[in-house]
Amino acid sequence: MDTAPDRITFRDAAETDVAALVTLIESAYRGDTSRTGWTTEADILDGRRTDPDGVREVIASPAGRLVVVEQDGEPVACCQLERRGHAAYFGMFAVSPALQGAGLGKRIIAEAERRVTEEWGADEMQMTVISVRDDLIAWYERRGYRRTGRMFPFPYGDERFGIPLRDDLQFELLVKQLPAGGALRP
Template sequence: MTYISISPATEQDVPNLNVLVNGAYRGESSKKGWTTEADLLGGIRTDEAGLRTLLRNPNVTILKYEDAGQLLGCVLLEKKGQDLYLGMLTVSPEAQANGIGKKLLVAAEKMAVEQKRRAITMTVITVRHELIAWYERRGYHATGEKQPFPDDPRFGIQKQPLEFIVMKKAMSTT
């Protein structure tokens, strides 16, 4: 029997979150899944110090998805004005296509409604067409706004020029 839980991460989870996020987005291990950024970016996606800083921010929650105590996914949620920003939606490459990403997205949307947030916003790299389509199938849409990718090696080393589109989904707070 599996025991699945989605709960807020704590600083004790930082080492495992760091391994999960970097393994899902960068390097050879990430290429086992469809969410890899390894062909677009070198370097790391995050580090333990960055994750600790996020968790110490009172406006940030990182939800973790565990099955029988094994960390398989996470998502970052940050209160920004009347909206909830969603980032770092991560599923272990070996566990992808099992609905974990959808479950984390549903949990994020539930949190947004409970907090009476107007919308969930996110940024997605413009060349990630399959990921944009995945979010569109779940009710998110491009706002028309674009943002530059940070020129900072802490977020990865660009292998080509990159930019973000901003996507949004209105939340029903009635």
């Protein structure tokens, strides 16, 4: 298996990417295929992680973009970037389970931080992570993110976010200060 993430490119997602991105995101987080990677949520959530309408909504958002990461022309990862005043939000992050652990995630988050700093003048990156995902939170902490202790309720009963297998799920806000990227850009 070639897991070298050397031949990757980044581009904004388009409508033609929707089906492939839904498949990618689902494979990274839900079901048995997600268990081959370390980002699986299969033990805490059942059901879907996203659907075509959810992906289309992110692609169409005037405040953000969905970045597709390709290796040899095939989508292998993605992330959402959204402007929030002086900050940017990082979400919908998925890496193909076959490529997890090879350093691709580090490259993607570094590129995302570079883009929001240079293109939007953001001085902070924000994200929400399910608070019981200790391994994932530790990975983000090694990338310079810090826990804020600010919690947000998990949307129990809204199956667009999955079917919880536990009753203690909530989101925690993580933040990272970014290097000065200049004035906020329109």
